[in-house]
Amino acid sequence: MKKLIIILLMLLSVKATIAQLSFNGAPYDFYTIAGGMHQLFMSNPGFDSWTQANYNRKINNQPSGEINLTFFLKKCDFGGHVSFGNPYGYGGLFFGRRLTARRSAVSSWLNFELGSTYGFYDNTPPVGYTKTADQQGQDLHFKYNVFYVGLSSWNYINALHFRIGKSTGMSFNPGFFFSANIDPFGHGRWEYGYYTSDDNGDYDTPSTSTFHSTTFTNVPKLNSFFMDAGIFIGFGN
16 A cells, blocks of 8 residues: 555656646646645743643644635735634634745745634633623633735645546645744633524524623733644645
């Protein structure tokens, strides 16, 4: 099996050394949808000390999924992404510019991002907190949410590009990304509460959810700076 994978990668490399992201090799006016895995890195000494002192444990972040939708217009790109996480994740919108030449081995874009990041904890109630009457029997969560800005680099490995179909079909490109992000205002806050679904039974109106919560200011905030990195495979028209 290992030999088969190596042979396949060699064939793809020979076949597609100058391939591009789009199916027909067009440098722009197309889109890709990418999915993969990522690892978010965030150092939280204050919050970690708080959980160690009160719950005798440190909450570690685990690798999780990433989804990205990108539109390419000439030398620019824009789109949005969601990085799922346990317990940390984030998502937002981005726009940027291509850094590499059209026929380069790796197609790279540098993007500016705007979005929000979160921490979402179960079984971690605030210390000494007494539930309100409406919280009794509910599925309660301890949640952190904050706005961020950042820079990200998305890189598509053209040597591993391959296509499915002859005149029409799909184009596939693996790649990797990394980002650096910061909360510029320090407005993060902790909330403890539960969700309710606002479903009115009308199929023409999408249901929404509301988080009923109590805000806490005596819990250490998460770090205002975090980084992210991951791998993905993108496919487009």
